[in-house]
Amino acid sequence: MQPAAHTREWPAALAARVATFESAWNDYFQRVESSETRDSRLPEALRYAAVGGGKRLRPLIVIECCIASGGSADVALAPAMAVECVHTFSLVHDDLPAMDDDDLRRGRATTHRAFDEATAILAGDWLLTRAFAMLAAAEVDAGRRSAMVALLASATCDVISGQAADIAGETLAPDRERTIAIHRRKTAALFEAAAGLGGLAAATSEDAVERLRGFGRTIGLLFQIADDLLDVAADVEILGKPAGKDAARGKQTYPRAFGLAESRREADTFHAAAIRELEPLGPAAAGLRAIADRIADRAR
Amino acid sequence: MQPAAHTREWPAALAARVATFESAWNDYFQRVESSETRDSRLPEALRYAAVGGGKRLRPLIVIECCIASGGSADVALAPAMAVECVHTFSLVHDDLPAMDDDDLRRGRATTHRAFDEATAILAGDWLLTRAFAMLAAAEVDAGRRSAMVALLASATCDVISGQAADIAGETLAPDRERTIAIHRRKTAALFEAAAGLGGLAAATSEDAVERLRGFGRTIGLLFQIADDLLDVAADVEILGKPAGKDAARGKQTYPRAFGLAESRREADTFHAAAIRELEPLGPAAAGLRAIADRIADRAR
Numbered sequence: 001m002q003p004a005a006h007t008r009e010w011p012a013a014l015a016a017r018v019a020t021f022e023s024a025w026n027d028y029f030q031r032v033e034s035s036e037t038r039d040s041r042l043p044e045a046l047r048y049a050a051v052g053g054g055k056r057l058r059p060l061i062v063i064e065c066c067i068a069s070g071g072s073a074d075v076a077l078a079p080a081m082a083v084e085c086v087h088t089f090s091l092v093h094d095d096l097p098a099m100d101d102d103d104l105r106r107g108r109a110t111t112h113r114a115f116d117e118a119t120a121i122l123a124g125d126w127l128l129t130r131a132f133a134m135l136a137a138a139e140v141d142a143g144r145r146s147a148m149v150a151l152l153a154s155a156t157c158d159v160i161s162g163q164a165a166d167i168a169g170e171t172l173a174p175d176r177e178r179t180i181a182i183h184r185r186k187t188a189a190l191f192e193a194a195a196g197l198g199g200l201a202a203a204t205s206e207d208a209v210e211r212l213r214g215f216g217r218t219i220g221l222l223f224q225i226a227d228d229l230l231d232v233a234a235d236v237e238i239l240g241k242p243a244g245k246d247a248a249r250g251k252q253t254y255p256r257a258f259g260l261a262e263s264r265r266e267a268d269t270f271h272a273a274a275i276r277e278l279e280p281l282g283p284a285a286a287g288l289r290a291i292a293d294r295i296a297d298r299a300r
Numbered sequence: 301m302q303p304a305a306h307t308r309e310w311p312a313a314l315a316a317r318v319a320t321f322e323s324a325w326n327d328y329f330q331r332v333e334s335s336e337t338r339d340s341r342l343p344e345a346l347r348y349a350a351v352g353g354g355k356r357l358r359p360l361i362v363i364e365c366c367i368a369s370g371g372s373a374d375v376a377l378a379p380a381m382a383v384e385c386v387h388t389f390s391l392v393h394d395d396l397p398a399m400d401d402d403d404l405r406r407g408r409a410t411t412h413r414a415f416d417e418a419t420a421i422l423a424g425d426w427l428l429t430r431a432f433a434m435l436a437a438a439e440v441d442a443g444r445r446s447a448m449v450a451l452l453a454s455a456t457c458d459v460i461s462g463q464a465a466d467i468a469g470e471t472l473a474p475d476r477e478r479t480i481a482i483h484r485r486k487t488a489a490l491f492e493a494a495a496g497l498g499g500l501a502a503a504t505s506e507d508a509v510e511r512l513r514g515f516g517r518t519i520g521l522l523f524q525i526a527d528d529l530l531d532v533a534a535d536v537e538i539l540g541k542p543a544g545k546d547a548a549r550g551k552q553t554y555p556r557a558f559g560l561a562e563s564r565r566e567a568d569t570f571h572a573a574a575i576r577e578l579e580p581l582g583p584a585a586a587g588l589r590a591i592a593d594r595i596a597d598r599a600r
Contacts, residue, residue, distance in 0.1 A: 037485070039478060040464035093425060098417035117398035118467050121421065125393060125428065126460045132432040133453035142442035149449050153433035160426045164340035167418050178339060185337070 011290050014060065017073060021059050024077060025084065026051050045115045045123040049092050050085075053106035057291070058083045058194045061219075064287040065198025065212050068278075078138035079148055079197035085131035086156050087190060092124040094163055100249070128156070144200050151200070155193035162186030169252035179257040183224040184217075191220030215277040219292050222270035225263055226299035228253040232260065267299035311590050314360065317373060321359050324377060325384065326351050345415045345423040349392050350385075353406035357591070358383045358494045361519075364587040365498025365512050368578075378438035379448055379497035385431035386456050387490060392424040394463055400549070428456070444500050451500070455493035462486030469552035479557040483524040484517075491520030515577040519592050522570035525563055526599035528553040532560065567599035 010018060029047040036043035059080035066076035095102040095110040096117060103113050112120035135148045162185030169178055195216025199209035231246045232255050246253045254263040274292040278285040310318060329347040336343035359380035366376035395402040395410040396417060403413050412420035435448045462485030469478055495516025499509035531546045532555050546553045554563040574592040578585040 036461060037465065037481060039481060040461065040468035042461055042464035089425075093421060096418075096421065098421060118396075119464065121393060121396065121398060122460050122464045125389075125425070126457055128425065128428060129453050129456045129460065132449055133457065136446050136450035136453060142446045145449075146436050146442045146445045149432055149445075150436035153429050153436060156429045157426055157433065160422050160429065161336060161340065161342055164342035164419065164422045165337065168340035181337060181339060 010294070011287070014064070014287050014290055017063055017287075018056050018060055020073070021056055021063065021077070021080060021084075025056075025059075025081060028081065041115055041119050042122055042126065045111055045119045046126060048114055049111045049120075049123050049127065050088050052108060054084075054088075056084065057223075057295075058087050058190060061191065061194040061216060061288075061291060062198040062201070064285075064291060065195045065216070066201040067198075068281050068284040068288055069199050069202035069204035069208060069212070070284075071198070071202025071204075075139055076198055076201045078134050079152075079201050080194075082131040082134040082138075082148075082152060083190065083194045083197060085127045085134065086152065086159070089124040089128040089131070090159055090163065090190075092120055092127070096120060099163070099167060100245075102245075131156075138201070140201060140203070144203065148197055148200050151193050151196050155189040158185040158189035159187075162189065166251065170250045172250075172252070174252060174256040176257045179252040179254060182252055183221055183254075187224035187227075188217045188220030191223065192216040211277065211280065215274055215288065218270050218274040218277060219295055222267055222274060222292070222299070223295050225254045225267045225270065226295060228255055229260070229263055229267070229299050264299060267296060271296035271299075310594070311587070314364070314587050314590055317363055317587075318356050318360055320373070321356055321363065321377070321380060321384075325356075325359075325381060328381065341415055341419050342422055342426065345411055345419045346426060348414055349411045349420075349423050349427065350388055352408060354384075354388075356384065357523075357595075358387050358490060361491065361494040361516060361588075361591060362498040362501070364585075364591060365495045365516075366501045367498075368581045368584040368588055369499050369502035369504035369508060369512070370584075371498070371502025371504070375439055376498055376501045378434050379452075379501050380494075382431040382434040382438075382448075382452060383490065383494045383497060385427045385434065386452065386459070389424040389428040389431070390459055390463065390490075392420055392427070396420060399463070399467060400545075402545075431456075438501070440501060440503070444503065448497055448500050451493050451496050455489040458485040458489035459487075462489065466551065470550045472550075472552070474552060474556040476557045479552040479554060482552055483521055483554075487524040487527075488517045488520030491523065492516040511577065511580065515574055515588065518570050518574040518577060519595055522567055522574060522592070522599070523595050525554045525567045525570065526595060528555055529560070529563055529567070529599050564599060567596060571596035571599075 029050045033043045033047040062080040062083055063073050063076040067073060091105060092111045094100050095105055096112055102110050104110065111123055131152060132149055135145060135152060138145050138148060162182050165182045166186055169182060192213045195212040196209050199212040228246060231244065247256065258266065271292060275289060278288055329350045333343045333347040362380040362383055363373050363376040367373060391405060392411045394400050395405055396412055402410050404410065411423055431452060432449055435445060435452060438445050438448060462482050465482045466486055469482060492513045495512040496509050499512040528546060531544065547556065554566065558566065571592060575589060578588050
């Protein structure tokens with residue numbers, strides 16, 4: 001169900017890492033479905049929400065930032081899964097009728113459509129909570145586990161307040177500052193946390209974690225501009241969800257606040273900044289460069 | 301807005317601790333409201349949901365378990381606030397139209413009624429997330445911070461799956477096993493975690509933490525039986541919410557599954573068990589005994 005156009009393929013090394021993550025993720029939710037008490041449809045809904053497409057971009061960023069910092073892919077798995085749990089939670093809740101009211105996600109029924117609203121709300125709650133259980137079980141020293149929890153919790157509060165502002169912004173005229181403030185929290189905060197978690201998993205220095213977070217923030221902003229542009233340009237086949245919905249709902253988007261041409265220029269600027277931010281990491285950051293390039297491609 | 305009947309007053313020492321907690325809690329959410337970006341009604345809703353009544357029973361259990369284990373009230377504050385965040389999240393989401401559809405809570409409009417559904421969903425999400433940020437900042441060593449996160453996350457997943465089962469059970473005939481399985485997760489899990497967090501905050505032994513968790517589980521089950529009995533017997537003035545709703549919705553409750561007389565006997569049994577479980581702690585557990593007594597009083 002991945003968008004086929006507007007994306008280049010991953011280099012083989014990254015594709016292999018995504019496949020490894022996907023396999024661990026699928027196994028995890030298979031175990032969840034079969035081990036949780038079956039006196040509701042929640043266990044089934046958890047697996048439905050988690051498994052079924054998704055680019056796995058955020059976990060890939062965790063893993064690549066860990067590797068670029070001298071860590072192993074293994075030690076990055078727990079925080080990678082935690083970030084994807086938070087991302088999945090945010091999709092399930094954002095799609096609810098009271099929020100963005102979407103029937104389609106990744107080319108199939110949203111969780112509240114496939115099940116019901118109560119189950120979708122609870123599935124989101126569960127996924128959000130489980131993210132922190134995963135971090136608490138990460139195979140790093142307790143100090144870094146604790147730092148990971150603090151970083152992901154802080155970013156998730158930002159994601160939530162960004163979504164609140166996103167909905168509140170629907171009734172307002174397009175505004176540049178407001179749009180940027182929403183993008184920073186709704187989207188960039190989780191990319192930033194993903195990059196920082198990768199650094200923490202690798203036990204790199206505080207300064208290096210800060211630099212990685214800066215890179216994550218930049219590609220997060222790039223990602224959201226690209227997403228806004230795609231909503232204007234693409235159709236349902238490319239997106240796996242209806243296009244043109246942002247404008248229809250009056251959302252605060254880059255194209256609405258800045259215009260198409262300036263949005264594309266901003267995307268190029270963020271792309272160049274992201275590549276620059278990787279320079280200190282040298283060849284180890286090849287994977288991260290490929291990620292930045294692929295996100296930039298979506299904006300074209 | 302506290303229920304005036306069916307409860308004895310707290311002994312002075314406990315009343316003072318509740319007051320201290322309440323003051324720290326209120327200050328915290330005042331700071332949240334004034335420091336969060338004001339581009340949505342979320343900051344206001346967070347404070348509304350958090351501050352405005354509530355018995356603060358779970359944070360009191362954290363604090364008293366910490367003190368009974370030789371710790372200070374100060375070190376218990378972060379986990380006490382975290383537990384109350386999770387409890388508040390669960391109330392806000394359980395009250396939603398898609399779930400229990402309640403208009404009234406603690407004698408005033410539920411959060412989705414005072415604001416709107418999207419804001420209430422996001423306020424619950426934020427409170428749930430912030431609980432883990434609070435634990436990550438607790439003034440204990442990193443190993444115990446991590447153990448606290450694991451314990452609270454596990455309990456919260458139980459609370460969520462218990463709520464899913466509670467809703468799913470509405471369409472089914474009253475069933476004893478099902479009722480107990482729901483109570484264990486929906487209610488007792490968080491009491492158990494509260495007690496265990498208190499022990500962890502005090503840095504007591506693993507065995508002692510286990511014993512405290514057993515006590516927490518017992519008074520959690522007692523609490524839910526009492527709550528079920530109150531819903532049958534009480535009126536809106538006592539509860540701060542409409543009574544008789546459980547039966548009207550066909551919920552799996554103790555009185556429906558076991559009958560009134562047996563429910564009262566079960567409550568007495570759990571009460572006696574809780575008091576017995578405190579024996580090894582001696583006089584240090586006076587506060588915990590008072591808590592068990594007060595919960596038992598609600599069942600009468």
